[in-house]
Amino acid sequence: MTNDSITLSDKTIGRLSLYRRVLERTPKNNKPIGHIFSHELAALAGFSAVLVRRDLMTIGFSGNPKKGYDAAELLDCIGKFLDAPGGTNVALIGVGNLGRALLAYFTYRRPMLSIVAAFDANPEFTNRVIQGCRCYSPDDMERVVQEKNIRMGIIAVPSVGAQDAADRLMRLGVTGFLNFAPVALRVPSSVYVNQIDMTMELEKVAFYARQTKE
Amino acid sequence: MTNDSITLSDKTIGRLSLYRRVLERTPKNNKPIGHIFSHELAALAGFSAVLVRRDLMTIGFSGNPKKGYDAAELLDCIGKFLDAPGGTNVALIGVGNLGRALLAYFTYRRPMLSIVAAFDANPEFTNRVIQGCRCYSPDDMERVVQEKNIRMGIIAVPSVGAQDAADRLMRLGVTGFLNFAPVALRVPSSVYVNQIDMTMELEKVAFYARQTKE
DNA sequence: GTACCTCTGTGAATACCATAACAGAGACAT
DNA sequence: ATGTCTCTGTTATGGTATTCACAGAGGTAC
Ligand SMILES: NC(=O)c1ccc[n+]([C@@H]2O[C@H](COP(=O)([O-])OP(=O)(O)OC[C@H]3O[C@@H](n4cnc5c(N)ncnc54)[C@H](O)[C@@H]3O)[C@@H](O)[C@H]2O)c1
Ligand SMILES: NC(=O)c1ccc[n+]([C@@H]2O[C@H](COP(=O)([O-])OP(=O)(O)OC[C@H]3O[C@@H](n4cnc5c(N)ncnc54)[C@H](O)[C@@H]3O)[C@@H](O)[C@H]2O)c1
Numbered sequence: 001m002t003n004d005s006i007t008l009s010d011k012t013i014g015r016l017s018l019y020r021r022v023l024e025r026t027p028k029n030n031k032p033i034g035h036i037f038s039h040e041l042a043a044l045a046g047f048s049a050v051l052v053r054r055d056l057m058t059i060g061f062s063g064n065p066k067k068g069y070d071a072a073e074l075l076d077c078i079g080k081f082l083d084a085p086g087g088t089n090v091a092l093i094g095v096g097n098l099g100r101a102l103l104a105y106f107t108y109r110r111p112m113l114s115i116v117a118a119f120d121a122n123p124e125f126t127n128r129v130i131q132g133c134r135c136y137s138p139d140d141m142e143r144v145v146q147e148k149n150i151r152m153g154i155i156a157v158p159s160v161g162a163q164d165a166a167d168r169l170m171r172l173g174v175t176g177f178l179n180f181a182p183v184a185l186r187v188p189s190s191v192y193v194n195q196i197d198m199t200m201e202l203e204k205v206a207f208y209a210r211q212t213k214e
Numbered sequence: 215m216t217n218d219s220i221t222l223s224d225k226t227i228g229r230l231s232l233y234r235r236v237l238e239r240t241p242k243n244n245k246p247i248g249h250i251f252s253h254e255l256a257a258l259a260g261f262s263a264v265l266v267r268r269d270l271m272t273i274g275f276s277g278n279p280k281k282g283y284d285a286a287e288l289l290d291c292i293g294k295f296l297d298a299p300g301g302t303n304v305a306l307i308g309v310g311n312l313g314r315a316l317l318a319y320f321t322y323r324r325p326m327l328s329i330v331a332a333f334d335a336n337p338e339f340t341n342r343v344i345q346g347c348r349c350y351s352p353d354d355m356e357r358v359v360q361e362k363n364i365r366m367g368i369i370a371v372p373s374v375g376a377q378d379a380a381d382r383l384m385r386l387g388v389t390g391f392l393n394f395a396p397v398a399l400r401v402p403s404s405v406y407v408n409q410i411d412m413t414m415e416l417e418k419v420a421f422y423a424r425q426t427k428e
Numbered sequence: 429g430t431a432c433c434t435c436t437g438t439g440a441a442t443a444c445c446a447t448a449a450c451a452g453a454g455a456c457a458t
Numbered sequence: 459a460t461g462t463c464t465c466t467g468t469t470a471t472g473g474t475a476t477t478c479a480c481a482g483a484g485g486t487a488c
Binding site: 043045 | 419
């Protein structure tokens with residue numbers, strides 16, 4: 001039914017992720033949603049109804065003009081696109097303030113996306129379990145990444161260590177990064193980097209907040 | 215020289231914020247950068263050189279074909295666009311795992327953008343100083359927001375409390391939000407919301423990491 | 429001086445993305 | 459049966475962001 005040969009735009013896969021969480025979370029009169037209309041899903045996710053319909057169209061998911069979309073089937077269909085069949089194992093590099101918050105949040109939250117190991121250069125954090133996740137020394141990276149079949153990395157170390165951390169993980173076969181350090185990672189085109197620059201996001205808000213206030 | 219009547223695109227103001235931080239941080243042979251070429255700044259920020267030139271063009275900043283752009287003047291010029299003259303005061307709502315990480319990071323980091331108050335419903339956190347920032351009960355919101363002239367809010371509470379927090383702040387004149395809760399805030403068009411959905415960002419990486427691996 | 433080189437500045441072309449607009453299908457009332 | 463209503467599915471349109479391509483300016487080598 002669903003086929004990965006379709007190309008999804010970057011924006012669309014982000015929205016699919018959000019549709020899924022909204023559907024998982026939102027109960028309708030205390031029982032799971034049966035069917036949902038595009039405009040309902042749009043309101044929950046914060047987009048327009050036509051955009052929802054087009055996203056679902058691109059993944060080849062069909063609804064019923066009278067009842068809307070079957071929520072359970074839609075969840076399944078989105079999962080077929082977003083999730084790797086056996087789940088994806090993630091490494092966290094840097095167990096500082098941000099890293100610990102991420103561990104606390106993501107541990108056991110997404111069944112198909114697990115942070116299975118954390119690494120930190122500070123011996124204070126290594127060889128213990130933090131927020132339910134085992135924390136290792138960077139020296140153990142080669143062994144642990146291979147043992148645990150880690151495919152992607154979250155970089156939450158200071159800027160100066162970010163490129164080095166990425167380089168080491170790439171040598172071990174990691175092909176995707178979520179990078180919180182405000183520095184541009186140099187990677188080959190076969191590796192995907194998603195850069196989150198919170199300072200930039202904050203300054204953007206400050207800019208617009210000022211525009212509307214004055 | 216610089217005039218705010220120019221309209222900057224959302225993407226451009228984000229990149230300006232990054233150019234600035236890259237310039238502030240990067241020393242050249244242990245002394246501040248004097249001049250910098252568009253391709254150098256592009257490499258540091260992770261964009262293309264022509265995009266850098268285009269951005270600087272839109273803010274009306276000129277370089278020298280032989281020496282490049284004067285870094286100090288550029289910093290000044292970017293500041294004239296991004297910073298409110300007296301700085302912007304920010305409130306943080308929710309001093310949980312993520313909120314504390316944000317406090318630790320942003321306190322004293324950006325001179326023109328300060329988190330001047332935090333609010334949390336949990337009495338364990340209120341009426342004390344956390345990571346250098348005073349933390350109040352939500353009951354004190356009206357007084358504190360007015361006293362400290364707070365213009366924008368960072369929402370780091372669970373989804374269920376996000377809309378309520380935003381509503382209360384908006385009634386007190388706050389016009390911009392950085393929202394980490396994975397829920398669409400309902401706000402009038404005069405209020406700017408920047409939504410950061412880390413789960414979505416993580417799932418995007420998982421998607422692309424899988425594509426390249428197989 | 430002249431040929432050449434590099435970099436800025438910018439109009440034109442391209443790619444991408446969201447919205448608008450509408451065709452089609454089923455339900456329902458009369 | 460027929461008209462109307464609502465929602466889906468899809469094509470057409472518009473707008474915006476980025477890249478392409480190149481003119482212009484100044485500096486350098488010889
Ligand atoms: N905390 C925030 O809210 C925030 C906001 C914006 C950006 N960031 C960025 O996120 C990153 C992490 O921020 P943070 O606040 O958690 O910093 P932090 O200083 O609290 O934590 C950094 C951690 O990384 C570890 N570390 C340093 N070098 C390492 C290396 N080479 N290998 C392994 N571990 C190493 C340190 O021991 C420390 O535990 C930084 O790049 C920061 O710029 C954080
Ligand atoms: N921690 C992460 O890495 C992460 C990742 C993705 C999304 N988020 C989102 O960020 C938000 C905060 O996450 P967190 O991990 O810090 O959660 P948390 O549970 O650690 O902290 C939430 C804090 O908000 C306070 N709070 C609850 N209701 C409140 C209210 N009405 N007013 C004031 N304070 C209130 C609680 O007392 C608590 O201190 C959540 O919406 C979460 O979904 C966090």
